[in-house]
Amino acid sequence: MxxxxxxxxxxxxxxxxxxxxxxxxxxxxxxxxxxxxxxxxxxxxxxxxxxxxxxxxxxxxxxxxxxxxxxxxxxxxxxxxxxxxxxxxxxxxxxxxxxxxxxxxxxxxxxxxxxxxxxxxxxxxxxxxxxxxxxxxxxxxxxxxxxxxxxxxxxxxxxxxxxxxxxxxxxxxxxxxxxxxxxxxxxxxxxxVPQHKHLVMRRRYWLYYALTFMSGARRQIFIVFAGFLMVEKFGFSASDIAALFLINHLINTWAAPRIGRFVERWGERSALSIEYLGLIVIFTSYAFVESAWWAAGLFVLDHLLFAMAIAIESYFKKIADPQDMASTAGVSFTINHIAAVVIPVVFGVIWLQSHAAVFLLGAAMAAGSLALARRVPADPGPEAVAVPIANRLRSRRVAETTSLAREVPPAD
CATH class of the missing domain: 1.20.1250.20 (MFS general substrate transporter like domains)
Structure with missing residues (x-):
């Protein structure tokens, strides 16, 4: 073969x-x-x-x-x-x-x-x-x-x-x-490529680790608090929640492969940016929604954006040493689950005081994730694992200088 x-x-x-x-x-x-x-x-x-x-x-x-x-x-x-x-x-x-x-x-x-x-x-x-x-x-x-x-x-x-x-x-x-x-x-x-048989954590993978941690935190906001909002605030029954999950999975069977093609064509930075921009809107909307139908729609859109997270693994595939895959998979799974303990406990206390505050904090986390996503290079590789902040500031200054030069008329 x-x-x-x-x-x-x-x-x-x-x-x-x-x-x-x-x-x-x-x-x-x-x-x-x-x-x-x-x-x-x-x-x-x-x-x-x-x-x-x-x-x-x-x-x-x-x-x-x-x-x-x-x-x-x-x-x-x-x-x-x-x-x-x-x-x-x-x-x-x-x-x-x-x-x-x-x-x-x-x-x-x-x-x-x-x-x-x-x-x-x-x-x-x-x-x-x-x-x-x-x-x-x-x-x-x-x-x-x-x-x-x-x-x-x-x-x-x-x-x-x-x-x-x-x-x-x-x-x-x-x-x-x-x-x-x-x-x-x-x-x-x-x-x-033979895999390392020991734990591997490399400094140059820091952006992948950060994105993985934030992805775990985002997962807890959806699993724990979005579903609880449906039940506590809008009175959704168990069958209603099951129907929502069924709709989510029906949509995902069609959407997930197409999202994969989108990531393949437009790149990881674009896909992750869309996910986190969408989450900022969705989490903010969760905080103030008063309609059960709108809440259900947000729940479905929230789940749909989950598929965008495949861009994190695609990004790592492009930047990593081939022999690091097995070890880093275990390390990243552990990092992803740190939030599984911290978020439900801490945010559960906040939930008792204000439902909206939980989702607004989720929107702030999504904004942090967006900032991280913008550090993903347009064309990731072993030599391009993250966009340096200095480069982005320099690019911004060049753009501002160019814009100013266009506005100033040439001297006679």
Missing amino acids: NDRDKKPTAERFLWLLSFAAALSFAAWQTLLNNFAVERAAFTGVEIGILQSLREVPGFLAFTTVFVLLVLREQTFAVLAIAVLGIGVALTGFFPQEYAFYATTVLMSVGFHYFFTVQKSLVLQWVSVERTPLTLGRISAARSYAAICAFAVIWVGIELWAIDYRWLYLLAGAGTVALAVWCWRAFPRFSHA
Whole structure:
């Protein structure tokens, strides 16, 4: 098999595993609140503990590099998918508090380690030119899986009254089956460049780290507070929220590959600038919106802009040393999850005083992200990782001087 044939096959492997991962996680997330209340008798305290425990493996994603001392990345990816599926399949059978925590952590270990390794494999296997499009297609695969999960759960509960344990089992078993099939059906792909087997943090990647951290903070504003606004202020029911997520994923299946092509054509700086300009408007609008329909529209637009974040990984692909991909994928996942602990706690206290303040702070964070995005070079590369501030100031002074020269008439 030549390189031209192998690359699309590797991309299909990643696409299928992403579908498998999202299938289980979407089912787990959709059923979580109802299962926790109706079967596990959880209150807000236990749910908070469970969500905190779920984020712990994200913090530990940097340990991926140590696992790779004994496992190939491709093997690790399939194993992580299987662990995710097993954790979800067992969830419905163990509604007791500590058992529920245990299955959640098991599921989360598979989930976070898979997406860490997936990021590394995309950056290694896919060419620079195809990276944005491939990331867009993988995002669409996750949306396809979520739609399938939503449909099966709705039919299972509304028409057949299937118990939660069997829905969890079905989703988890489907994920495990896809993992086994991918293990058997695809060849073992080789890496063009051997990867570092130790942690790597380089000063010249600072802009990538900063963008990754801010992306994690933005994710928490959407997941925690935008959804809570829908319920608390506008009285959206669980089915209303599910319908919004279904709309989001339907749109994403169409939009994500096209956003990938946009990034490929117009560059990472343009894509990220559009995302953060849009977020400034959306977060500011969240602060003052009084119409449920307008709020729902903002929620959909907010989710749509998520796909623009593929430009961060595309940017890193262009600036990074090839042997840094695996280690940096783990480090960046950990950086992304720092906000998962800080933002909900700190902003939750602010929320008690003012809903609007939370979203206005989110708009300020988006403005900071926009400033970072403008530091991304128009044509990133190993020698052009960030636009120096001095260069931008110099360019501005040249532009002002040129403009002034045009306004001053020539002397007679």
